[in-house]
Amino acid sequence: MGSHLPQGPSIWRQAASVVLAAGWTRAGTAAAPSSPPPPAKDFRLLMLKRAASQGFMPGAYVFPGGVVDAADRSDDWLRLFAPRQGPPHFGLKPAPRPRAAFPDVAPAPDAGALPDDVARRICAVREAFEEAGVLLLRPRSAPEPAGPTRQLTCAFQPPSGLAAWRARVRSDPREFLQLCAHLDCTPNIWALHDWSGWVTPFARSSPGRRFDTTFYLCCLCQPPPVDPDNAEVVDSQWLSPSEATESFISKKIWLPPPQFYEVRRLENFASLSTLHKFCLDHASEISERWLPITLVTADSMLQLLPGDELYVEDPYYIENHLCTEKKTEEIMKEGKRFHRLVIHNSHLYSVHVTIQSKYKHIYPKSYTVSKSHL
Numbered sequence: 001m002g003s004h005l006p007q008g009p010s011i012w013r014q015a016a017s018v019v020l021a022a023g024w025t026r027a028g029t030a031a032a033p034s035s036p037p038p039p040a041k042d043f044r045l046l047m048l049k050r051a052a053s054q055g056f057m058p059g060a061y062v063f064p065g066g067v068v069d070a071a072d073r074s075d076d077w078l079r080l081f082a083p084r085q086g087p088p089h090f091g092l093k094p095a096p097r098p099r100a101a102f103p104d105v106a107p108a109p110d111a112g113a114l115p116d117d118v119a120r121r122i123c124a125v126r127e128a129f130e131e132a133g134v135l136l137l138r139p140r141s142a143p144e145p146a147g148p149t150r151q152l153t154c155a156f157q158p159p160s161g162l163a164a165w166r167a168r169v170r171s172d173p174r175e176f177l178q179l180c181a182h183l184d185c186t187p188n189i190w191a192l193h194d195w196s197g198w199v200t201p202f203a204r205s206s207p208g209r210r211f212d213t214t215f216y217l218c219c220l221c222q223p224p225p226v227d228p229d230n231a232e233v234v235d236s237q238w239l240s241p242s243e244a245t246e247s248f249i250s251k252k253i254w255l256p257p258p259q260f261y262e263v264r265r266l267e268n269f270a271s272l273s274t275l276h277k278f279c280l281d282h283a284s285e286i287s288e289r290w291l292p293i294t295l296v297t298a299d300s301m302l303q304l305l306p307g308d309e310l311y312v313e314d315p316y317y318i319e320n321h322l323c324t325e326k327k328t329e330e331i332m333k334e335g336k337r338f339h340r341l342v343i344h345n346s347h348l349y350s351v352h353v354t355i356q357s358k359y360k361h362i363y364p365k366s367y368t369v370s371k372s373h374l
């Protein structure tokens, strides 16, 4: 057992990430009626390339996000949200968050009056600004909707002089509250929908870096301008789920397993409006948080997710892999109840799902690549 690692919830740093799905109208949509354009998704996802110098997942394309800072939990936010919003729910739909008993990731103690969920949303909004220059803010004077908004959100138009503010926020996250106060806005926590949670699995290559990351999803009416900070992130791309998959398979981008799973999951949605409606209708039901468990086979690797017949809720595997001398094909032939990713190699993953979510979430369809790629 990896006894050099601390045990218990403290091994995971609290983090938050936001999947930005923006409406995408294609040029030349005025095609002649006789030649209708092929169906295509009307949304794209913002993916940011992590710098090669990053200690964790260098070069990977991920959604904006990062570690929750003490500033995200500050009681000072209460004054900015007041008088219209505040404890206990801050105008969010009260979400009984189903927390899986395994792994034992204790929720961060609510700092003062700011619930952990609100702090994580503020973190995701701050990180989107720091990393991509995208501001997910709402003017304090904007008319309610209290609770999740039915309208698609637009990113806040960045006023001039923002580069200096961004530099200040990047060097001190407390400055984000000052920026919001200066703009008379609050972070638009209501535009972020609970989507998923990923707890970093054990990996020998980066033993100390593990995160308990909440993924939120935000539907934007149109893609805002994106400006990578050129420090933590060095490139940005708006990609449809199928474009992201193709770019990954053709080695143009590298996606870590959770991001690949989420891209495949989002392939289920034909349009931004169906995705947005799904988020609104299931806001309080779809919170699932998973610790993948790695099964090393004779020729590749599987990441098992809860519900898979080989998934084991055993604390031993928080710091260890499962191992088998069998080949992946044999393991796959033996089983029926699948919720797993097969990592054939660094640019070839397949997804196998034969179960349904207990919490009304939607899982990806099984996705396998042709044998010629193997």
Ligand SMILES: CC(C)(COP(=O)(O)O)[C@@H](O)C(=O)NCCC(=O)NCCSC(=O)CC(=O)O
Pocket: 015, 016, 017, 056, 057, 062, 063, 064, 065, 066, 067, 198, 199, 200, 201, 203, 210, 211, 213, 256, 257, 258
């Ligand atoms: C938002 C992060 C937590 C990054 O935080 P940072 O910007 O470095 O402060 C990001 O890591 C994230 O979105 N994490 C999601 C869950 C996670 O940690 N996944 C790691 C998967 S890597 C893996 O499975 C093993 C592998 O194949 O490399």
Ligand SMILES: Nc1ncnc2c1ncn2[C@@H]1O[C@H](COP(=O)(O)O)[C@@H](OP(=O)(O)O)[C@H]1O
Pocket: 051, 053, 054, 055, 056, 065, 066, 067, 127, 209, 230, 231, 232
């Ligand atoms: N110029 C830079 N190049 C690469 N990584 C950087 C960087 N500036 C900060 N980072 C790293 O980015 C991480 C902060 O990301 P975020 O703000 O998204 O949480 C930190 O990593 P660690 O979390 O490994 O300490 C930090 O060291």
Ligand SMILES: [Mg+2]
Pocket: 064, 065, 066, 067, 127, 131, 232
């Ligand atoms: Mg980050």
